[in-house]
Amino acid sequence: MLEIDNINQVMLHFSLCKGLDATQRIMMGVILMEEPNVTLAELADRVGMKEKQKALFYASYAAIDLEQIIEDYKKLGIQWVSFFDASFPHYLRHIYDPPSLLFYKGNIDLLKENLLSVVGSRAHSRYAAEVLEAFVPRLIGNDFVLVSGLAKGVDTLTHQLTIKHSGKTVAVIGCGLDQCYPYENKVLQEVIAKEHLLLSEYPAGTKPLRHHFPMRNRIIAGISLGTLVIEAKYRSGSLITANIALKEGREVFAVPGNITSPFSGGTNDLIVQGATCVLSGEMLVENYLK
Structure with a gap:
């Protein structure tokens, strides 16, 4: 029994x-x-x-030894919420392949807010940074909590700008919460874990293996009302997140870019295939996220 x-x-x-x-x-x-x-x-x-x-x-x-593990997690500051808990994200519970449990550090109540995922390529142009500088204040000014994956590039910029403008952010990572990847985001990860929300479906000690990141992307898309793709090359990992969002019936927004720029090939293609083209934070909020 x-x-x-x-x-x-x-x-x-x-x-x-x-x-x-x-x-x-x-x-x-x-x-x-x-x-x-x-x-x-x-x-x-x-x-x-x-x-x-x-x-x-x-x-x-x-x-x-469950009692010992619970004690170890307390020392690490790691908490968890299962699929059956009232705090488990409502939208995530209804995706095709929901996680059975989420480990977290920080403010779990952020999952009850209006969440918008913001993603893009690790390698990006100056244009992506300019777009984020324009979009982020408008989004957090309308009480959106911005979700991303703490990866290099657009993810990192999203978290940093949200914090800079006194917003709230959620980072979903592809390893245990006691691990840090990429290492250069160690301080940023610690700030998010303390003052915002850090999430993973992987137990403590789990390394950042390659196949964890597509699985991580389904959580980024799954907890959010929609996904905004800032800039992405063809075959960018951020397009995986966008495609997951589409399959789950969520809104996907894309920022158009220079048609001769390799950095915008993925986002422009998303628009051709039916993603909503957005030109400003105001346009996104007023027309689609009210």
Whole structure:
């Protein structure tokens, strides 16, 4: 029998286990809340785990000292919220592949505000910085909390300008909250964790592996009302975020750029394919985000 007095702790335990994915973790949580006396083996069967998965799951579940991990997380200042918690982002709960749990540092209440994701390429032109300088004050002046991924380039500028203009920002990262990537954003990450909100679906100690970032992008898009793409080359990672937003029925906005500039190839193409073209922060707020 499993104890489910605290569903967040149960989901934390599951999130640290091997052999199951986020969907299976959520399914287990649903079953447990409806049938508190179900066994671990019954849960594994009910969510369709294969024999190899089961072996990994059972071994890792038994090896986890949950009380010690909770104590370690307290020392690190890391908290968490599960899919079943009232504080879990409403919009994120309804995406195709929601995370079963989010780790966070900072003000979790920011997730209840009007969130707009702002993304763009790591390599960008001066034009991107000028656009952000024009857009950011207008957006935060209308009470939008700006979400980005703390990557180099447009993400970093978005967070920095939001803080500079006394706004609030959310950073979603592709590693554990005790890690820092890129390293040059260490101070910025610490400021966001202390005064804003730092999020990840990955447990402490998780390194910033390449495949984590497309998964991170679905959270950036998923918690937001819409996604604004400032500047992006063809095949930029920020276009992944935009495409996820489109698939989830969210608004996607793109800032047009010079047609001869490689930095604007992705954003111009988004507009051709149906993204909303925006020319100013005022236009974005007054016509689309009221």
